[in-house]
Amino acid sequence: MRTLRFILQKEFKQIFRNPAILRIILAMPVSQLFILPWAADYETKGINLSVVDQDHSPVSSRLLSKITASGYFKLASYPSSYRAAAAEVEKNQADIILQIPAHFEKDLVRQQQASLFLAANSINGTKAVLGSAYLQSILADYNNQLRQEWTPFPRMNAEARIQVLSANWYNPRMNYRFFMVPGILVVLVTMIGCFLAAMNIVREKEIGTIEQINVTPIRKHHFIIGKLVPFWVIGLVVLSIGMFISWALYGIVPAGSFLTIYLFSGVYLLAILGLGLLVSTVCSTQQQAMLVSFFLLMTFILLGGLFTPIESMPNWARWLTRANPVAYFIDVTRRVILKGSSLRDIMPQLLTMLGFAVLLNGWAVLSYRKTA
Amino acid sequence: MKMITAKNLSKVFGGFKAVDAISFEVEPGEIFGFLGANGAGKTTAMRMLCGLSRPSSGEATVAGFDVYRQQEQIKRAIGYMSQKFSLYDDLTITENIRFYAGIYGKPGRFIKEKTSALLRELHLETEADKRVGSLPLGWKQKLAFSVAIFHEPQLVFLDEPTGGVDPITRREFWNLIYAAAEKGITVFVTTHYMDEAEYCNRVSIMVDGRIEALDTPAGLKQHYSAASMNDVFLQLARKATRSAD
Known part of the structure; x- marks a missing residue:
């Protein structure tokens, strides 16, 4: 000792x-x-979004402002064709392409449904996966919003829906720190x-x-x-x-x-x-x-x-x-x-x-x- | 009792015989010079005797203890000063002394009294609380030697203790060695300075891992009809086939 x-x-x-x-x-x-x-931290912000809006309708422009208001996306470019948007990705200036086809609003009103196209640059896997997930949840939200606006009496809407609410235990606000x-x-x-x-x-x-x-x-x-x-x-x-x-x-x-x-x-x-x-x-x-x-x-x-x-x-x-x-x-x-x-x-x-x-x-x- | 006995002591590294069956004895109280060119195997032989390296074959005892089985007892009985400077630069002189004396299990009062005596002897009283790193090399060497024998061992091994030191300091260093020998400490020393070899009671000269000659300096000079130890050394070392280091 x-x-x-x-x-x-x-x-x-x-x-x-x-x-x-x-x-x-x-x-x-x-x-x-x-x-x-x-x-x-794992939060992905500042995702560069390239939007090919071929519809130019009120519905599509409302969608765009909703996306940019979320804070996760930056509207990097607004090309006229998908080809031009792909070129942006090639140059690493865009991470995700959102294509809004022509007649988007018209289809939505007449046929009650319409499709959008979404392509992500997966070189940075996290950014691609999280980015498209964020974008999809914004789209779903917008979808609900439209549905409520266009249904005359939402309460009488016969369509049943299950909504999942989640609570984050031990870190309720999902603070990455x-x-x-x-x-x-x-x-x-x-x-x-x-x-x-x-x-x-x-x-x-x-x-x-x-x-x-x-x-x-x-x-x-x-x-x-x-x-x-x-x-x-x-x-x-x-x-x-x-x-x-x-x-x-x-x-x-x-x-x-x-x-x-x-x-x-x-x-x-x-x-x-x-x-x-x-x-x-x-x-x-x-x-x-x-x-x-x-x-x-x-x-x-x-x-x-x-x-x-x-x-x-x-x-x-x-x-x-x-x-x-x-x-x-x-x-x-x-x-x-x-x-x-x-x-x-x-x-x-x-x-x-x-x-x-x-x-x-x-x-x-x-x-x-x-x-x- | 002999202080050191070695019989056919060898150390082989792979296929290389660093030390090739050396046999010799060292008497208590002797100053034994262990000479040889660079790479002749001096340090390896010395490390085996200190219990730092296991011999490949042969027998040896140091202070009566066996080098294979009683290494820890040997370590208690000896002091050792290596080629590399072995004090801590970031500790003061007294702290270095205290540390090494402490791990040899010396009591506090012994350490205190002997430290002040030693500092007086080396004229280092005013430097006692200076970091060792700030001392000139000659002082460091003298201090390292004093620390190596501080715990009063029976035998001290010195591996080229005066390398890179000026002639005056070397002379002072040898005065310390003589003083230690007078107190009864056996000294086993390697050196490249032939004037230092003349100071030894007996000298062995290693060539290519073997001991080629062993006698008093006077005896060696007579046997090789040489004027100085330098000539003796040159005659023997020229036979070496091994390249240095």
């Missing part, structure tokens, strides 16, 4: 004397939480934990002090605990700064208890620090450590459900996410912060994470060798 005290003193002194680390600890949560939630911020907190804690731990040990290899350490009677686990504890503390500090910013900036207050969040984060940090440690035992330069941890974290984060729901991944990928500590942490922070899950609710995830921590650290201790 005494040895550990000496190691910890040394580590903390070195960290607090390293201006780069201090800057990272402060700048990372601030910049990520200030910028990302505003920019990186509520969804993104817990995920960003996870990314923060993960990057800080893994990178700093890996870089720190590899740095000792680079400057040669590790050899001096290895020639002392120091116990492996003392050395490793001495390396882990400071970054564990830093990880929790960054998490606290991050939660403070999410409260101050976005008014996000965890619905669940702080104790649950800190307990799970504490165990999670152990696991992710173990990963950093493992990286450091196989790398001999900071560059290698940087690239390897970048690769691992990139994969973990992209497969972790931060940007794309795990439920919609193919089966094999869903299996992979079970071995992905980041996925558990994203899931748990969202549950605890937004839904208010209790410690008991997240017990299975907590135990799994404990397993990861034991496995990764055990592996790291085994592969750290004082004797080559």
Whole structure:
């Protein structure tokens, strides 16, 4: 225990004397939480719409003003033919083409129905899918509006209709920031934990002090605990700064208890620090450590459900996410912060994470060798 | 008891015999010079004796402990100063001393008293709270040596301790080595400076992974009818077929 005290003193002194680390600890949560939630959301706005209106009727122009009033679409062009509109798409100036055929209004009045044509540029899949979905819901709405206007006595309308109303639980206004911020907190804690731990040990290899350490009677686990504890503390500090910013900036207050969040984060940090440690035992330069941890974290984060729901991944990928500590942490922070899950609710995830921590650290201790 | 015994000690990397069956003994209290051209296998041999590298074959004991089975006991008994500077640049002189003494399990009072004695001896009292990174190289080397023997080991390994240091500082460094030897610490030192070889009690010269000669400096000069250790070294090292490093 005494040895550990000496190691910890040394580590903390070195960290607090390293201006780069201090800057990272402060700048990372601030910049990520200030910028990302505003920019990186799933809402698609500013979709460029090219309208081929061959009808030029009051009905079609009302439709157009309804579409542009929604705020999601920009009327990019108003070509006279479909061919011209397609050319706009080719030049990347239009995302969606809406074609209103000639006699649209006439057909609607006489035959009670008429067709529109909609084509989307799917190079950006999200934009295409969401854009056409928005457009279709605007059209459906317009359709109802017309129907009500043209039916003399709407109440006597014999046609039965089922209307689906949906309520969004835990995030009633579908605020994307509520969804993104817990995920960003996870990314923060993960990057800080893994990178700093890996870089720190590899740095000792680079400057040669590790050899001096290895020639002392120091116990492996003392050395490793001495390396882990400071970054564990830093990880929790960054998490606290991050939660403070999410409260101050976005008014996000965890619905669940702080104790649950800190307990799970504490165990999670152990696991992710173990990963950093493992990286450091196989790398001999900071560059290698940087690239390897970048690769691992990139994969973990992209497969972790931060940007794309795990439920919609193919089966094999869903299996992979079970071995992905980041996925558990994203899931748990969202549950605890937004839904208010209790410690008991997240017990299975907590135990799994404990397993990861034991496995990764055990592996790291085994592969750290004082004797080559 | 011999301080070091090595019998047919070898280290093979793939097909390359870095150290090829070397045998020698080092007496307690001796200053033992371990010479050889670059790439002759000095550092590899030394790393095996320190417990940093496992020998491929052969036998060796250091301070009476076996290099295969008792590496941790060896580490308790020795000090080591590597070619690479091994103190922390971002810690002060006292912090470096405290850290290394601490992980050898030395008590707080011992550390405190010995630190102030050491700083007086090295004339570093006014620099005690300066970061090591700001010291000139010569001072760093002297400090690194003092830290390597701070925990009062039986034996200290020095791997080219005076590389890149001016002649005056080298002389001062050797005064520290003599002082350590007088306190009974056995010194095992590699060097490229032949004047330093003359300071040793006995000298071994490695060529291509083997020990080609081992005797007192005077004995070697007589045997090779050479005027200086430099001539002895050149005669032996010219036989080398291995290219440097």
